Amino acid sequence: xxxxxxxxxxxxxxxxxxxxxxxxxxxxxxxxxxxxxxxxxxxxxxxxxxxxxxxxxxxxxxxxxxxxxxxxxxxxxxxxxxxxxxxxxxxxxxxxxxxxxxxxxxxxxxxxxxxxxxxxxxxxxxxxxxxxxxxxxxxxxxxxxxxxxxxxxxxxxxxxxxxxxxxxxxxxxxxxxxxxxxxxxxxxxxxxxxxxxxxxxxxxxxxxxxxxxxxxxxxxxxxxxxxxxxxxxxxxxxxxxxxxxxxxxxxxxxxxxxxxxxxxxxxxxxxxxxxxxxxxxxxxxxxxxxxxxxxxxxxxxxxxxxxxxxxxxxxxxxxxxxxxxxxxxxxxxxxxxxxxxxxxxxxxxxxxxxxxxxxxxxxxxxxxxxxxxxxxxxxxxxxxxxxxxxxxxxxxxxxxxxxxxxxxxxxxx
Amino acid sequence: xxxxxxxxxxxxxxxxxxxxxxxxxxxxxxxxxxxxxxxxxxxxxxxxxxxxxxxxxxxxxxxxxxxxxxxxxxxxxxxxxxxxxxxxxxxxxxxxxxxxxxxxxxxxxxxxxxxxxxxxxxxxxxxxxxxxxxxxxxxxxxxxxxxxxxxxxxxxxxxxxxxxxxxxxxxxxxxxxxxxxxxxxxxxxxxxxxxxxxxxxxxxxxxxxxxxxxxxxxxxxxxxxxxxxxxxxxxxxxxxxxxxxxxxxxxxxxxxxxxxxxxxxxxxxxxxxxxxxxxxxxxxxxxxxxxxxxxxxxxxxxxxxxxxxxxxxxxxxxxxxxxxxxxxxxxxxxxxxxxxxxxxxxxxxxxxxxxxxxxxxxxxxxxxxxxxxxxxxxxxxxxxxxxxxxxxxxxxxxxxxxxxxxxxxxxxx
Numbered sequence: 001x002x003x004x005x006x007x008x009x010x011x012x013x014x015x016x017x018x019x020x021x022x023x024x025x026x027x028x029x030x031x032x033x034x035x036x037x038x039x040x041x042x043x044x045x046x047x048x049x050x051x052x053x054x055x056x057x058x059x060x061x062x063x064x065x066x067x068x069x070x071x072x073x074x075x076x077x078x079x080x081x082x083x084x085x086x087x088x089x090x091x092x093x094x095x096x097x098x099x100x101x102x103x104x105x106x107x108x109x110x111x112x113x114x115x116x117x118x119x120x121x122x123x124x125x126x127x128x129x130x131x132x133x134x135x136x137x138x139x140x141x142x143x144x145x146x147x148x149x150x151x152x153x154x155x156x157x158x159x160x161x162x163x164x165x166x167x168x169x170x171x172x173x174x175x176x177x178x179x180x181x182x183x184x185x186x187x188x189x190x191x192x193x194x195x196x197x198x199x200x201x202x203x204x205x206x207x208x209x210x211x212x213x214x215x216x217x218x219x220x221x222x223x224x225x226x227x228x229x230x231x232x233x234x235x236x237x238x239x240x241x242x243x244x245x246x247x248x249x250x251x252x253x254x255x256x257x258x259x260x261x262x263x264x265x266x267x268x269x270x271x272x273x274x275x276x277x278x279x280x281x282x283x284x285x286x287x288x289x290x291x292x293x294x295x296x297x298x299x300x301x302x303x304x305x306x307x308x309x310x311x312x313x314x315x316x317x318x319x320x321x322x323x324x325x326x327x328x329x330x331x332x333x334x335x336x337x338x339x340x341x342x343x344x345x346x347x348x349x350x351x352x353x354x355x356x357x358x359x360x361x362x363x364x365x366x367x368x369x370x371x372x373x374x375x376x377x378x379x380x381x382x383x384x385x386x387x388x389x390x391x392x393x394x395x396x397x398x399x400x401x402x403x404x405x406x407x408x409x410x411x412x413x
Numbered sequence: 414x415x416x417x418x419x420x421x422x423x424x425x426x427x428x429x430x431x432x433x434x435x436x437x438x439x440x441x442x443x444x445x446x447x448x449x450x451x452x453x454x455x456x457x458x459x460x461x462x463x464x465x466x467x468x469x470x471x472x473x474x475x476x477x478x479x480x481x482x483x484x485x486x487x488x489x490x491x492x493x494x495x496x497x498x499x500x501x502x503x504x505x506x507x508x509x510x511x512x513x514x515x516x517x518x519x520x521x522x523x524x525x526x527x528x529x530x531x532x533x534x535x536x537x538x539x540x541x542x543x544x545x546x547x548x549x550x551x552x553x554x555x556x557x558x559x560x561x562x563x564x565x566x567x568x569x570x571x572x573x574x575x576x577x578x579x580x581x582x583x584x585x586x587x588x589x590x591x592x593x594x595x596x597x598x599x600x601x602x603x604x605x606x607x608x609x610x611x612x613x614x615x616x617x618x619x620x621x622x623x624x625x626x627x628x629x630x631x632x633x634x635x636x637x638x639x640x641x642x643x644x645x646x647x648x649x650x651x652x653x654x655x656x657x658x659x660x661x662x663x664x665x666x667x668x669x670x671x672x673x674x675x676x677x678x679x680x681x682x683x684x685x686x687x688x689x690x691x692x693x694x695x696x697x698x699x700x701x702x703x704x705x706x707x708x709x710x711x712x713x714x715x716x717x718x719x720x721x722x723x724x725x726x727x728x729x730x731x732x733x734x735x736x737x738x739x740x741x742x743x744x745x746x747x748x749x750x751x752x753x754x755x756x757x758x759x760x761x762x763x764x765x766x767x768x769x770x771x772x773x774x775x776x777x778x779x780x781x782x783x784x785x786x787x788x789x790x791x792x793x794x795x796x797x798x799x800x801x802x803x804x805x806x807x808x809x810x811x812x813x814x815x816x817x818x819x820x821x822x823x824x825x826x
Contacts, residue, residue, distance in 0.1 A: 014769070015743065015767070018766070018767065018769070019766070019767070098788065100786075100788060104777055104781065106787055106788070111769070113799050113800075114769065114799060191623070195798075195799050195800075196799065196800055210604070210627055211627055214623055214624055216629070216630070216632075216798060216799075216800045217629070218800070219629075234822065236822075237821075237822035240822065240824050241822065241824055243824075244824035244825060245824075248824070248825055330428065352817050353431070353432070354428070354431065354432070356427070356431070356524070356527065356815070357815065358815060358816060359815070359816040359817075359818060360815060360816070360817055360818065361818045361820060362818070362819050362820060363819070363820040363821055363822055363823075364517055364818055364819075364820025364821075364822070364823040364824075365820075365823060365824045365825050367824070367825040368517065368818065368823070368825055369816070373513075373825070374519055374816070375511065375513060375519070385608075385629060386526050386527060386608050386609065386629075386813040387526075387608075387609055387629045387631070387800055387801040387813070388800040388801040390813050390814055390815060390816075391814075391815070391816045400799035400800070400803050401803055401804075402769070402770065402771060402772070402773060402803060402804070403771060403772040403773070403782070403787065403803075403804045404765050404772075404773055405772060405773070405774045405775070405777055405781065406775050406776070406777075407774060407775060407776040407777025407778075408650075408776055408777075409647065409649075409650035409653065409654065409776055409777070410654075410776075410777040410778060410781070411653050411654055411656075411657035411658075411661070411777075411778045411780070412657060412661055412778050412780040412781055412786070
């Protein structure tokens with residue numbers, strides 16, 4: 001099917017999807033979940049084709065693991081859809097309504113965004129998760145996954161389409177089966193058909209979408225997160241938080257990449273925190289001052305300050321005071337998640353006010369930046385841009401608003 | 414000054430501007446207003462240079478009028494700044510705050526967007542209005558106006574910079590004095606420095622920004638607005654509303670461009686509404702059916718349905734029912750402002766629900782889509798996109814949010 005045809009189908013589907021009631025949407029989400037379970041053997045067979053191709057192409061072990069579907073993972077995907085069915089529906093919520101002097105009643109109502117494009121890489125669970133969230137918020141979705149997962153993705157979307165077809169909703173979830181770069185580029189310029197594009201994947205993918213898309217984009221994901229241990233910090237807390245933020249899951253975007261320590265406590269604190277990190281096999285790359293205190297660490301390069309390691313590596317810098325900490329973070333931060341560990345009231349407030357990031361923490365691990373942890377119930381990604389959504393995005397962020405105006409014949413003077 | 418230098422200045426200024434209190438911002442807005450008035454003769458002299466150049470280049474009368482500054486218009490600009498000073502400051506508002514099960518307190522706070530780029534055409538009042546609104550919301554602004562107004566714009570921005578310089582805030586408002594297309598293109602790719610770009614002007618300018626910008630854009634302005642006169646409409650209201658929406662100010666984006674009439678009332682209603690429109694010298698371009706009823710109107714072309722005339726021209730179509738009306742509007746609408754005139758409850762609700770536009774009206778003129786009329790107190794433009802802001806944008810739309818998290822040592826399991 002041509003991209004234009006997919007776009008036309010999506011536009012047509014919008015009108016139907018917008019009219020679904022909450023009950024209808026939730027019932028269909030449940031049917032989609034059951035259909036995944038019923039077709040699990042078929043899905044495992046199709047996934048096997050992707051795995052075989054991956055092996056032939058020498059894909060790394062960790063990527064193959066992300067690609068792999070087994071019974072448990074299929075049940076998890078189905079469970080995800082059931083959970084989404086249970087979430088509050090943001091559509092139709094009236095955010096404000098007021099009577100104006102001229103008698104007009106003006107309200108602002110939450111409505112679906114329309115057509116959402118998702119461009120992602122090798123994880124087939126994104127197909128199910130993203131489709132479920134977009135559907136629940138009354139949207140039509142056009143998915144474009146990586147070629148590595150094409151058999152799995154096609155199978156999942158076919159299962160959904162077969163579930164939705166009896167209700168005339170088969171175009172609500174569509175997959176672009178042509179995984180070429182040219183087709184992805186073309187998709188990024190389908191302003192006529194797509195209201196918003198959400199890339200999910202590595203920095204390369206996201207950068208390519210930002211560079212090439214004329215469709216509005218929600219940028220997700222990159223996180224060069226910092227933790228600043230202030231002079232007054234509770235050092236036990238500081239240590240637990242740094243260990244957690246670095247080692248609990250180093251590959252994710254809310255993991256800590258650099259920690260900054262106030263110079264007044266550096267000599268006292270660094271030996272213990274560095275030992276704890278090294279026990280967890282974390283490589284430490286420190287500035288010159290910290291290298292004078294701790295002998296068995298590496299010297300950090302300028303590049304290290306700007307790097308999202310995504311691995312068991314952490315950068316370390318000793319700072320004169322909170323001003324130097326804020327200046328360093330402002331310079332290198334990707335504005336994802338930043339934390340201060342302090343018992344000083346003024347410094348806690350200054351950090352919250354002056355650090356420009358999606359999530360700013362006092363005395364907690366940066367790892368909490370997540371839709372589930374923030375109580376959104378689900379997450380389509382973490383926005384690191386400032387337009388529309390910032391931080392974890394749930395169902396609400398998959399909607400827009402419209403003004404609704406009730407008149408009695410008013411004209412403008 | 415190079416664009417990179419302007420970008421660096423803006424980034425630096427952000428940190429200072431973010432820390433200003435409401436009182437400080439309002440005092441500075443007042444000072445900026447007074448400075449405009451004090452320098453009015455200088456400003457009129459500089460504006461005269463633009464007017465002379467415009468005359469030499471044979472600029473149209475209406476464009477010259479938009480460009481022209483006189484004492485009254487300068488006082489209006491100053492008055493605009495004083496009004497902005499009086500508006501509620503959205504910055505710092507906490508939208509939600511809740512205690513989570515693990516003891517974390519998570520809040521969402523309204524904060525400035527950061528650096529806003531405005532690309533606009535020949536109206537020098539935009540320089541003052543946009544700078545005032547961006548400043549009030551705690552933002553830094555980079556302005557890039559048209560070459561036709563370069564002397565006026567430079568003078569206005571110089572007045573503001575001189576007002577702000579004693580407080581170290583001279584880079585809060587900057588003007589790109591090089592008005593070449595190449596520089597505008599370069600500005601559209603300054604993702605490192607600019608958080609959002611708002612184009613204000615004609616369809617050509619907006620299209621060029623959408624095509625070329627990698628910085629997130631808020632699309633403004635184009636309005637192909639419809640009014641549907643349903644079978645049950647109060648026809649007196651319908652007539653007043655159509656006349657108002659078409660003729661009160663035909664050049665603006667919320668003016669009506671097509672009206673649709675239910676076939677059951679067409680024969681009765683068209684003679685009177687067409688006569689009234691023709692009395693106002695509106696050219697009517699109707700479909701075949703309406704041409705059979707009214708003899709002295711033109712035949713509409715396919716192109717007419719899709720055209721924002723911005724002039725004393727209106728298209729007319731007879732429709733079978735509300736379904737055909739909704740289908741026509743859905744096909745040709747630019748999703749700006751759409752209205753139904755009806756006394757039928759079900760049809761009013763269907764129109765509000767099913768029409769996908771920034772503002773949907775029952776029994777009122779589309780001309781009300783405006784920041785002042787909607788009670789926002791001011792307007793930076795009218796968004797016709799779905800991300801971030803939809804419809805009239807006031808101060809709130811010039812902000813973003815950040816999550817603030819108060820912990821007591823929490824780590825993630």
